[in-house]
Amino acid sequence: MSLTHYLVLAAILFTIGAVGVLVRRNAIVVFMCVELMLNSVNLTLVTFARASGTLDGQVMAFFVMVVAAAEVVVGLAIIMSLFRTRRSASVDDANLLKY
Amino acid sequence: MIEAPDLSLAALAPLLFVFGAACVGVLVEAFAPRESRHPVQVAVALVGTLGGLVSSLLLAGERQVTAGGALAVDGAAVFLQATIAGLGALSLLLFAERSLDPARSAFVAAAAVPAGSPRDRELITAPRVQTEVYPLATFAIGGMMLFVAANDLLVMFVALEVLSLPLYLISGLARRRRLLSQEAAVKYFLLGAFASAFFLYGLALVYGATGSIRLSAIREASAGEAGGGVLLVLGLALLVVGLMFKASVAPFHAWTPDVYQGAPTPVTAFMAACTKVAAFGAILRLLYVAFGTDEWTWRPLVYGIAIVSMVVGAVLGLTQTDLKRMLAYSSIAHAGFLLTGVLGYGSGADGTGSGLGATMFYLLAYGLTTIGAFAVLTLVRDGDGEATHLSKWAGLGRRSPLTAAVMALFLLALAGIPLTSGFTGKFAVFRAAIDDGAWPLVVVALLASAVAAFFYVRVIVLMYFSEPAVDGPTVGVPGLPTTLVLAVTVTATVVLGVVPGAVLDLAQQAAIFVG
Amino acid sequence: MDTAPADGLITSAWLLIALPLAGAAVLLLGGRRTDRWGHLLGTGTVVAAFVLGLLCTLQLDGRRLDVDLFTFVATGSLDVQAGLLFDPLSAVFVLLITGVGALIHVYSIGYMAHDPRRRRFFAYLNLFVAAMLLLVLGDNFVALYVGWEGVGLASYLLIAFWHERPSAATAAKKAFIMNRVGDVGLALAIFLMFAQLGTVSYDGVFGAVGTLAGGTVTAIGLLLLLGACGKSGQFPLQAWLPDAMEGPTPVSALIHAATMVTAGVYLIARCAPVYDATPTARAAVLAVGAITLMIGAIAGCAQDDIKKVLAYSTVSQIGYMFLAVGLGPVGYVAGLAHLLTHGFFKAGLFLGAGSVMHAMDDDVDMRRFGGLASRMKVTFVTFGLGYLALIGFPFLSGFYTKDAIIEAAFDRGDGWGYLLGGIAILAAGLTAFYMTRLMLMTFFGRPRWEPGVHPHESPSVMTAPMVLLAVGSVLAGFLLVVAFPLEEWLTPVFGEPEAAEHVVAPLVVSILVTVVMALGVLTAWLFVGRREVPVTAPVRVSPVTRAARRALYADAVNESLFMRPGQWLTRALVFVDNRGVDGAVNGLAATLGGSSSRLGRTQTGFVRSYALSMLGGAVVVAGALLAVTAG
């Protein structure tokens, strides 16, 4: 398996994540799809690190994980408060602001 | 033996001040007694941001790359940091306003209490003030200041998140109309995270294409066409998408009206002013430093995006009936105008154009005016908080001439009428663009300005030439913080319009990127 | 001929204009304070001007003198000096204007005695005299033009003097507008002269006419003729003059009979050097004169309004004058002589008509007159003398001057000459017919007065001018043609008279004209004098009569050719402007607004559609970038 395969896999994952964001209604799932996108990036980074023979990419992956974790904290908090108010985590229900 | 990275503390002083204040703020939140928290938090945040402002002003003329090459402390960075710190301090003053809302604050007392619950109704009028917004906002300011100085893509990404995450939170902290506020936060968060993912993927691709994420290294690599090609171009595209999102440039603007409308007005002011500055700082740095030699690639792209943004902002703004939403569309249109300045990079790859300085001046002028405009919005209230519906503003000129006059000034500045800062800024960016041969773009920009002027003028018509509504809003008497903000922004709007020479000169001198 | 700077009394020729102008200014600005003595001041200034004019004329001695006043407009190569030219031609006009003007001022003191606005009437009359004097005294075309439009204004003010009457207001407007049409011609002639010659002074233009291309001279001549037609009520701009009778009768006498309407004749005579150089334009003058001559005479035959009859008569008589000046050098003097005698007898006739109206409670319908000869002896006698002078009764004024014109026409010697002469003789017969009809209907027959009307003679302040004018009507022709020939007086202007080669012997012409005149009188007596005149005009009349009553449909033509299409055009343009031009702008605004709300619908409020738009944007951006890179 060449490195290209990893890159393609990562791209597929990224796409799945992006499409997930578009098609899923549950805010948590949408958010998980974003996380999937981030992780596909991690895969890409690690692949490139491997290709260039340096560790930079792998270090970056760690950075991304940390940031993702922080994002989870913030995100869950926000989604939680929405859920508690509306008793629903569907992003389509949050539709007061428009036009 | 690992070498410690070179770290110029002096050059990092603005960042250190702000982040330091943010950390202290967290500690205060944890340890200070509830009664004394508010003044202390405000003081800490202001000291931090003003310290950042002062220290960045002292850094004027500084040109170095520090922190192991991760940060570039150059003219542009310092100018934008000072701008962000200053605008941030003004926003914080708006946060700190306590005399307008009967409940003493624009922010929710307990964010965890479900909106609309009995406890929430109880709290809505309780004079309890929550102070977590101050450290959060200070972190965001710090993130923004880091953003504009980031000399490598990873730092840029981290800064992006540092500035975004607190913003997501404080967007949802409105005391009134909490449902809207929460919805705004969710939308902002989900879309922001989505955009971050794009940015990050772009980062990865650029890394793959060039083997580095240092801007200067990317520049060399792209110039040499060594690792260029498709990966680099795709990477550039995705990076741009991530940044344009933050700058609320169409077609990545969709969140802007909703979030501007839903977020607490001081936060909207903060976002409109500071986020825009930070995002454009990063765009400029990315395009000029990393892809400065690749000008031919991004130029048509920015050209097109600028047109879309101006047209969408101006046209959609026409039919808005909510002032905050209207200002959001105005912000989208202004993002387009700013992009015309970005195009004034200079012929060839040497970057001799006046675009950088012009754009930075525009950012400063726009930031000050827009904060002022939102500050006026906080004054006009009815029983349900701020009265942002356009119809409520009818006849305001008769009811409260001073408020209306100040608002009219800001609107005229946003429309770009001479003798206001908006005109100077527009003139500067358009000149830069025409200088670079982009006159068709400028013509479009001018037409868009004309269209946009219609909705600004419509507000003035309502305020001055209409009969006051019977159940019209009341105009609150602002406390010291808001008064201060209004004084500063009004003065700046007029001064930058009438005698802009010194500041323009400053921006032009600061228009230097290193790295 | 050289122009010399003025000397002696003539240096103060500007006072001729200034005196009546000052009178007008005092009366207009002075307000009610001047009500008591305003008419005296107004009359006094004109009398003073007459005396001054007379003295100047006596000093003139056939010279051509220039009075330079000040620089009116000088820019670039245009240099218009405000200056006066006092030469035999202008002297003749000065005397006519101030002389007849003074008499009519005196008459007006009585005629307007009971009008609360008498002061203003005199102010306007003074204004007219001043403008008319400027017209004839100016030494360049711009001064002429200023006077030209000035008399138009005075005419407007005076026709609309009783402006509560809508008919008066409309008539005044009509007069001004039709005059303006003519003025366009005059203005364009001036522009053309300036463009071609770089000057607008008489000396400059006339001196250089010879250098111009023939077509240009013809164009100038035709444009000047258009101006002359407007002012003098000549075809095709004749329709305003009869309507102008809405003004007080002294106005009709002074402006619309004796002086202003003859300005066209003055213009053509003054521009003799131009017309001498262009046979084409001269032919046009002839044609205009001949056509108008007939139109006026025919229309005059069918009018019942005493002033309208006189008005059409004026139109017709000025046609004679145009015919004369159109004949070229041989005709100028004849035309001007007729102009002067016509000034006397037509003014006298109008004053007489005013006296009659005064007696008949301002009624003008001759069908309700009749038998006034015994009640108003002075009026009858003076009017009768004027009548005889007009129809060319032997040895009265009209006899001399009209015959001269007819002779000159025959003297052309070609077929056209016979045609023109024939027309002129025919018109003389028609003149005799309609004037006799007027006399018979007014002064003879059974009284047909409205109940309550008690005719009486007018006061002496009115009759005195009538008597003087009647004397003039009787003698002027003899004096001007035989005793002190006008021809000699005007020699410095038009050059030595050529020895006329008569095609038809003058005696033959005179006899012919007299016979035709007698036929006209006879016919009138047959039609009117022998029968009872119906008090209301008969409805069932021949098409010829109907056409004559409506003045050969001149108004109808104007209305259907200009007025109605103009109104339609205006209405259409208002629609175009509101819906088209403004509509386009408003439509653009509406389109923007519409697209705004339609585009606004894309802001659905759903996060997922926002994300989709972002993803779409990202794909487009990436695609575009790749395309740019690849291409």
Added chain:
Amino acid sequence: MTDFPWLLTMIAVPAVGAAVVAALPRGREETAKQAALGVSLLVLLLAVLATVAFDAGGERFQLTTSVPWIPDFGVDFALGVDGIALVMLLLIGVLVPVVVLASWRDEPTGHRSMKTFFAWLLLLESLMVGVFAATDVFLFYVFFEAMLVPMYFLIGSFGGPRRQYAAVKFFLYSLVGGLVMLAAVIGLYVVSAGELGEGTFAFDALRGMEIDPGMQKLLFLGFFVAFAIKAPLVPFHTWLPDSGAEAPIGGSVLLVGVLDKVGTFGFLRYCLPLFPDASRDLAPYVLALAVAGVLYAALLAMGQSDMKRLVSYTSIAHFGFIALGIFAFTTEAATGAVLYMVNHGIATGLLFLVVGMLIARGGSRQVGDYGGVAAQAPLLAGVFLVAGLASLALPGTNSFVSEFLVLIGSFPTRPVFTVLATVGIVLAALYVLLLYQRTMHGPPRGVLLEPSPETSAPATGGGGGATAATATLEAPPPAPARLRVRDLSRRELAVAAPMVALVIALGVYPQPLIDLIEPAVAATMSDVGADPAGVSPEAPVEGTD
């Protein structure tokens, strides 16, 4: 005397005056009026003194002041006047006090204080002086656009029933024009940076540039559109009837009298000298618009039932004449055009003022609501007539001289356009006399009719209007109808008298103004490649013998 900063003072005095008037406490309306009158008279005095200090035969620009303003853009705060600008300053000096006096007792419709009105008026005066006195293109542009704001508020706050629509329309039209011009201004700067090495906005420096013809056309169009909207040429004119009709009378006078002249002034000052080749190439098109405007607007004026709209349309026709004079490229015509700018300000200003006086009496702008006024208000009718005659350019009034100069000067170079425009003088007579006849002549009728005696008694109470209206339906028609109209008051006479005097004086002796104007016009003509000495006759003139 010439060292004194006349122009700066003329800008500063009304600006300070505006601030003072605005800062007066509420309820001091009388003080505000007096202060405004005093300040405007002071400006008039300054304008006259500046004219005295001006040497007609001297340098092109005099009384100059120049201070660096925005060095980064190469902008100077540079003031200076040539003869053309100077006569416009004189016009401003004359019109503003008259307008102040005319607005003395205006009852504002928007319940807004007259204090604000006068403050805006003075600010407008300051900016108007600035726009004519600027010799830096950027500075000119700034004044050009800033001028919109006070006018916008004057229309919007103090105008008629449709003032909102009119104000927005005015603002947007002008703004669009201004923005297009902004592009050209920037373009000019960029071009100058290429041509002269350093970007500049100084008029004198820009004048000497040789710009590429294609670029010239673009820049010319940029300026032209702005000016053609300001001094409305067909088809950019539709804002003026709305604004002219809805603005308060004083606003209309200044709008049409001065503000719109900036457009024609701009043609002459900026379009011709800066872009001579483009001006020559595009002149036929401009002339076509101008002449179309003369005829089209005159016909439209006849079709108007609203007096103020009518007068606005007449102004559009007059602007056509001015544009014709400017783009005929002869000294005579251009001098006439400048003179026209002054004279039109006075004549149409007077017409607006007197129409305003009539409207103040009847409360209606409709022509059809008046009739027979002359019988009972002879002074009003007299002033109306003088204004109307000046509008139709009767000789003896000031407009004649300018219209005549325009036409006679245009004829040699543009005979066809001139002939068409000359037809316009007939139409001018038509619309003026129609208006005059309908309102002033004829039997008394319309809104000013006196209610019959028996109905006026109960109408002394509150709702007099309604009572009178219902009563007249029942009452038999009163035998001799009379109008309830008073003639001009002393204040109104004080407004009209100086204007009438100017109409006559400048009609009889215009040469002093021409002497002021001509050198600057000649300089402009040589810039555009025409012979500054004027038209040379086509046929050689031989000595008169």
